[in-house]
Amino acid sequence: MSSILIVLHVRPLGLAISGSEIELPPLPRAIFELFGLGTIGIGVTHLMRAYMRRQRWDMLPIWPLSLRVLVAGFLISPALAIPQEFMSVSWLTQLPPGTSEWMVLLQKMVNWAALFWIWMAIYFVALEGRKRRYAELRQSELARELQAAQLRLLKAQVNPHFLFNSLNSVRALIAEDTNAAIRAVTQLARTLRYSLASGDPPEFVTLDQELETVADYLELEGLRLGERLRIEHDIDDDALPVRIPVMLVQTLAENAIKHGIAELPEGGALRMSARVRDGSLRLEIENPRPRNAGPRDGEGVGLRNGSERLRLLFGDDASLDLDLSAPDRAIARLRVPVGR
Numbered sequence: 001m002s003s004i005l006i007v008l009h010v011r012p013l014g015l016a017i018s019g020s021e022i023e024l025p026p027l028p029r030a031i032f033e034l035f036g037l038g039t040i041g042i043g044v045t046h047l048m049r050a051y052m053r054r055q056r057w058d059m060l061p062i063w064p065l066s067l068r069v070l071v072a073g074f075l076i077s078p079a080l081a082i083p084q085e086f087m088s089v090s091w092l093t094q095l096p097p098g099t100s101e102w103m104v105l106l107q108k109m110v111n112w113a114a115l116f117w118i119w120m121a122i123y124f125v126a127l128e129g130r131k132r133r134y135a136e137l138r139q140s141e142l143a144r145e146l147q148a149a150q151l152r153l154l155k156a157q158v159n160p161h162f163l164f165n166s167l168n169s170v171r172a173l174i175a176e177d178t179n180a181a182i183r184a185v186t187q188l189a190r191t192l193r194y195s196l197a198s199g200d201p202p203e204f205v206t207l208d209q210e211l212e213t214v215a216d217y218l219e220l221e222g223l224r225l226g227e228r229l230r231i232e233h234d235i236d237d238d239a240l241p242v243r244i245p246v247m248l249v250q251t252l253a254e255n256a257i258k259h260g261i262a263e264l265p266e267g268g269a270l271r272m273s274a275r276v277r278d279g280s281l282r283l284e285i286e287n288p289r290p291r292n293a294g295p296r297d298g299e300g301v302g303l304r305n306g307s308e309r310l311r312l313l314f315g316d317d318a319s320l321d322l323d324l325s326a327p328d329r330a331i332a333r334l335r336v337p338v339g340r
Helices: 027-054 062-076 078-085 088-092 101-174 178-199 207-228 248-258 297-317
Strands: 014-017 020-023 204-206 229-235 243-245 268-277 280-288 319-323 329-337
Touching (some): 027 062, 027 078, 027 101, 062 078, 062 101, 078 101, 101 178, 101 207, 204 207, 207 243, 207 248, 243 248, 248 268, 248 280, 248 297, 297 319, 297 329
Antiparallel strands (some): 014 020, 204 243, 268 280, 280 329, 319 329
16 A cells, blocks of 8 residues: 555655655756746647648548547657656656656656647637637628628619609609709709618618608609699607618608509599507508509519518518508508617
8 A cells, every 4th residue: 555655745855755755856947947848838839730720630520630639649749758858847757666768758758748639629629619600700791791782682673663753753744844843853863862872881761861752752743643642641759760771661652652643533642650669660651542453563573672671671570561451542561670
């Protein structure tokens, strides 16, 4: 029992191990030598890291990588084991008396190799974690870029449609009323300036800002339709600051006139209401339409674009529906979350 029991007690200059005293080196020298071993270790690991990066070890499967790590640990361990052999801190590795010097050196190499294995394991685990985080960030960035491209495409499909209809209205007024045509051109310019300024980079405006542009558009259409177009508003004050996708309400108003009121000889009233309920803006645009008429091509494109923009921006938290359950009326219902 006494042969395997190790008894340590501090003496001014030594340790007693299994009955034999081993002299400790002077403290300043020991600190200097340990600092030297640490410096060598840092240099070796730095060179090893550079080599592993050049050889792309991080791209290897787990088993080939493990074999390389095992061999590398043994190969670089002499860089610390051999200098330690000639230092006074060689007592850090002790074997039973009579052990050959080669066994002592081998023991030191195994110890340092184990330390290098631990270092390389930590290095590759950290590297893998960083690669995964980078991949997630890159995937998120690509998704945002794709989403932005889709939104730009959807808005590009809406704006020319609006411009085409507005120019037709101006053309119809030129021969009938020059002053009205001039006012119409001014309103059209103001609306286009709003559309262009909102396109890059902002995607959102307040409902109040959107309604100002809708008012310009409706006045422009009113010059063409005259008394056939009547506007009714019921907008709560707390709904005005809510941010919504730019040009979306204008598109709904355009559809209501083009595919509803403009096709009726007697025209009709466009009713617009907005409320904030349960954390969402609820906006409705109601208009008369020819009896039993289904969605037209242009109307379907505008609504599909609007629905797709909402999906890209809000997911399932927003919606856009067209209610055609009544034979002579259409109601567009928009739901947008508040504070997004």
